[in-house]
Amino acid sequence: MSEERRLEVLRAIVQDYVGTREPVGSRMLVERHSLGVSPATIRNDMAALEELGYIAQPHTSAGRVPTDKGYRAFVDQISTLKPLSVAERRAIQNLLDEAVDLDDVVERTVRLLAHLTHQVAVVQYPSLTRSALRHLELVPLSPQRLLVVIITDAGRVEQRVVETAQEVDPGVVAELRARLNVACVGRRLEAIKGPLAALPEQFAPEQRALVEAVSDQVLDTLRMESEERIVMAGTANLARSDVDFTRTIGPVLEALEEQVVLLRLFSEMEEDTVAVRIGAENHHEGLVEASIVASAYGGEDASEGVARLGILGPTRMDYPGTMAAVRAVARYLSRILAG
Template sequence: MSEDRRLHVLQAIVKDYVETREPVGSRVLVERHALDVSPATIRNDMAALEEQGYIAQPHTSAGRIPTDKGYRLFVDQIDTVKPLSPAERRAIQNLLEDAVDLDDVVDRTVRLLAQLTHQVAVVQYPSLSRTALRHLELVPLSPHRLLVVIITDAGRVEQRTVETAAEVDQAVVAELRARLNVVCAGRRVEALTQPLADLAAEFAPAHRPLVEAVAAELLQTLRQETQERIVMAGTANLARSDVDFPRTIGPVLEALEEQVVLLRLFAEMEEDPIAVRIGSENHHEGLTEASIVASAYGARPPGIARLGVLGPTRMDYPGAIGAVRAVARYLSRILGG
């Protein structure tokens, strides 16, 4: 029974500290949370929690605050996340459904997530290496120029032009378009090299230069556009949380500027549908006082990319987890449509 009560005490300390930013004392816990025991009993529980490393006393005569270990136990014991309100759910749906293209979707998503959580929002852009091709379109622009339109299953659109020595034959273009879609639809970049190399042999020798040129342009585009990148919003929210970074907020901002840091953290979270990394768990010096909540998005497991929020360890974890999960689901639905 005492272990259950100590867990409740820890949960109460986390909730109060997240809300007030003030160390929490035993008498306040009894008054706010109806624990049905005396302050002396709570003090004993707090002493045990402190000895186990779940809470700490920032200075003499102060109450207690959670440690990274305490936040971890709190997060691991969350059985229900904070649901979004009907108004918030409608706002997500309406905002994302009105987007005109993938760039607009990503931009709207990252701004929305920052507004919902009041943290720094991060969305990993779906690179072509993580997506499959949905459709290829060939559009003759002139007798010697052809537009190649690449559409991925994430809604990403790339356009390239191909110059041809011979005059573009409309019938050949139509046949090539059909065969390219048979070969490429549903496949990822790494699975396309050989099928595209073999495609020219299916055409008459006079038309093979056009087929080879289109295939070469397609492969070059896919290889060039595989670089991972992220989009961020809400960095100003960190400035309002500067008291949550006892040393300085500078290292956190520097880590955010190095996209490779966040991309590496996202990669480490790929096995978890909803991942939470707290303080020192981030294995980066600049983020030892920060927490990250992230989720995959995309119709196919394990997703085509990730999104999440970053903020101080004194974070509303149930709220952040609920918002990240909901936005990821809506985004997956939009891109899957």
């Protein structure tokens, strides 16, 4: 059996099983696909695929279903993703363009992704530690209180109040605002530590306490990991897929409730345009029958993304369609945040 034909037969099995939920037999393959070989040859090919662990026979059924290894081989041979339809792309653009702030963008994105894929959608909020500064603003609230506004390139806005022992000089505030933006804008956390540490020396001794307090607030805000969080939508889609789990969806739902589990899985996924983890590759007992398709967003490429978004569903899913939807939504979201 040639490698090329083996992959062709495997691809046909995956497509039919995803579409019908029924184990696939050789007769079905002959009827539905132009494989160019005899039924006997297809049966031999299927026997070889089963021996290699790409397909398996559930119960006493005459048909075969893909294994995790089979799905992985299928996904790995997807060289190009079919673009979404014009209507789908327009729907994505229209929905996200109407968002009014970052929270609205994230909420719209997760609902959109769940609708497009009919799976559970997960969107991670932009990470402060991986974001670059877009602008820093200082707003006097009273003679001894200063509001520090931190705006990242991912559209995230954080506000902190600095209390001072002496009255704030408006001229000093204006100078500090200008120097902070020169030192920090366009840079990430690691790149601004040095410039901020050197900033107090650029001011008179009596002004340095204020400069240090503001600098500390900026660094502390960007270091925060407690605000790493995710938003989910489409859990009902998982319930409708209950037949795809040989056990129950209970372990999957429990894993979804633990945000730290999903955040860890996101962080472990490859820095590809679209990454796919199948079944046992998730290294979590509750997700051994689930797959995750994810992509980074918020950067010029996957390696520079500030967060991830993706879907979670049963291993029996439309991988090409799901991967295309995840990629498209990630690109639109990146474009909006960059604007």
